[in-house]
Amino acid sequence: MKLRLLAAALAATVVLPFGVANATDLEVTHWWTSGGEAAAVAELAKAFDATGNHWVDGAIAGSGGTARPIMISRITGGDPMGATQFNHGRQAEELVQAGLMRDLTDVATKEHWKDIIKPSSLLDSCTIDGKIYCAPVNIHSWQWLWLSNAAFEKAGVAVPKNWDEFVAASPALEKAGIVPLAVGGQPWQAAGAFDVLMVAIAGKDTFYKVFKDKDEDVAAGPEIAKVFKAADDARRMSKGTNVQDWNQATNMVITGKAGGQIMGDWAQGEFALAGQTAGKDYTCLPGLGVNEIISTGGDAFYFPLLKDEEKSKAQEVLASTLLAPATQVAFNLKKGSLPVRGDVDLTAANDCMKKGLDILAKGNVIEGTDQLLSADSQKQKEDLFSEFFANASMTPEDAQKRFVDIIASAD
């Protein structure tokens, strides 16, 4: 079925508005190197090569921290690549302002991106001064709790339906020698888990007041204090995780060594790889089962300004290929993320993905913190929460005070 869908969609790609130019090599840098990610990139490359051009892969492992200096150096050093992945949001603002990035407005208008990209906030994050500078490729949401059915069975308790039940079940899990909540050592995991708790416990309005309006009083208030209490629970429950990478933590859930994990929807790629089925082997609770809201961050491709005319043409072809329905389907199924356009058919999606699509259709979405905060504030938050999760002697009150400081100085 998946194949048929693909074939149909591929047929649609052939009628690209730009026709087939001469084969042009276009170098694309990205940091998607894990199994599922690489398979997803391969779909993009395949679609681009089908237009008669050639995708030259420039993958750098080790997430944005390793890859970004390379991308920025190359762009500012005057030897830019053809296209590059960035988390869309505010990361590339300055490169655009410095006139180093290419304006995609023409392509976007021609292809009616404004009409097809859902939710529209995705395109808004690509828009600077009314011009469009990036092509969003997927939607990733953070607000998921992944639970191991086997772990709860072993502990002799029912699989929880929301965060509170999960906290209540944690002593039983511990007694069975299971780490209740797996939180990997990388700083972004702790910070991300906190954001998720905030949406679930304090709700959308408070979330926006803190992260969009940067309201210090709300950040210092009782609502957020509750979130910190929950983070304190999470900290207690995560003791003994002892892994670094997020997918190693996910692996603990897969093998039943951990009860659950708060992690974005990219985790389901790991469950799929391990041959597990949603509902049977693992359970997913969007919004921690409390507040079914998902954020709509994601990845986007940016296109540096190139002198070479043929390459510039190829950039346009790539931009439109990325958003073609066929590419969207093939790519997102492999990546475990949701497509950026509402008009593609995702019958092949699994249960959890369908839940996500449902929530998306209902419009219960928020912007992600990557879009609301600068990378700088995000990093400060990461420092705070990675310390909080690792250091049991730091009280929730102290942590909240420091959180307020970060919000106060956020831009």
Add this chain to the structure above:
Amino acid sequence: MSDIAINKPVAMAGPRGKRPRPLFSPRNIMIYGTLFVAAAYYLLPLYVMVVTSLKGMPEIRLGNIFSPPMEITFEPWVKAWATACTGLNCDGLSRGFWNSVRITIPSVVVSIAIASVNGYALANWRFKGSELFFSILVVGAFIPYQVMIYPIVIVLREMGIYGTLTGLIIVHTIFGMPILTLLFRNYFASLPEELFKAARIDGAGFWAIYFQIMLPMALPIFVVAMILQVTGIWNDFLFGVVFTRPEYYPMTVQLNNIVNSVQGVKEYNVNMAATILTGAVPLIVYFVSGRLFVRGIAAGAVKG
């Protein structure tokens, strides 16, 4: 001038200390005991690396990292060299090997050539300000590389060689210069002064003395410099990836990609095989020229 005998040997090879005694004296037991314990500490990680790289993943998961493999498999090695993926390119470390060679050889040659002349000038031909520049250079050894990325990007861009192999060679030359210049300077300063004076009386100039007298005597320190540079440049990741383009990416880029892309479970055996393969070139250089290394260092570091 070339008939001046070198009376003072530069490096005195051969151990000092007291005469050897019977093998099992308490003193020897202490000496060898300590050395064996130390050797165990240094060898343990290598042992773990080799043993792990020969195991299959199921065996690694079961167990003890120190136990020898029950079933030896070379699959991790094959995978690390030829099939491990970096994004879409699934050709393992082999892709970067020749790039590493292409980067390392010219960078080592250029950086050593320049540093040796610098050291020679500093030792024998001081001029006003030379020591100040040298002091700045030594302080430069303490600057974290990461800080210099932007200024260097700007300089290379202005020179029009950003993203080229030439640019990368210059960068390696710059960052190798402090320590190398220090070593060469000390080495040349340790050579007998009479030699230099006599050559001057014979009317030899700067370059003549360098090529005809200093260079032939400098083999040990060249070996040291070569070893340090081969190690440093071969193992470099940051410069190789920031200052060049993908067609020149060195082997360490693939190593990073193999080690840092976790696919479900970390494939420790492939990681370890990749690690050993990447380290093989400097390791071989060490094993082959280790003896010269000590002799050279003796000459370059002792006299100051």
Add this chain to the structure above:
Amino acid sequence: MTGQAKAGRPNQLLRNLNAKIASIPMILTAVVIFFGGTLWTVLYSFTNSKLLPRLKFVGFDQYERLWAAPRWVISIENLAIYGFFSLIFSLVIGFVLAALMDQKIRFENTFRTIFLYPFALSFIVTGLVWQWILNPEFGVQSVVRSLGWTSFVFDPLYTPSIVIYGILIAALWQGTGLVMCLMLAGLRGIDEDIWKASRVDGIPTWKTYLLIIIPMMRPVFITTLVIIASGIVKVYDLVVAQTSGGPGIASEVPAKYVYDYMFQAQNLGQGFAASTMMLVTVAIIIVPWAYLEFGGGRKRV
């Protein structure tokens, strides 16, 4: 031309011209890259540059924020602890091993190769291997436990209070071989007569080492110190490979703060402020010493 053109006393621009020409690469590197780059960094540390360097000055804001950041303070503390122990242990272990190697032992080549080979491996590799050996689930701790001592605890990488020592173990493994070689070279450079004389006078061996040999090895110690200390200040890869600064922020180091804030947080101003603090500290210690050590006064040895 005799003698008077000797280095050290040139008073005209043209004198010693070849040496000056030959020194151009060094001068350019020192002035343009190290000095110029440093000035550039310091200048931009007073701006609010984000992703790209921009000259919008904000005074000392970046520095205030830097010293108010718990992570920076922890980084400095860690560097102090790591630096102190790394220096002491490198010198002591390096010297002791060298002294033992210098006792006319058998298999000297083998031992030397064993001690030195880790230096050929990069920090990424070193960090990876030690991360594994120190991992409580399959490393040393689990092995000792499986031998019957079930309460054995050795878990430095996941214990915030001692994690920096876990990094130290790996750093010493990688670096002490080189120190040993330097020291051995130094010992080999000591005249045999000194040993004879001290033996005639009946001075015990340890005392001879401590009071006579070590002071004579001053230049070796200086070279070694420069190499070790510059490595300490720059320590980055090892931490990233072994702990990524964790658990939490317990093993953060200044160079990592600089890098993370420059490229992850995209706050160049903050990163430059941090690196300026590092440079200033280094400069305060090194410059006077370097100038005395290498500077004007002393003649060619």
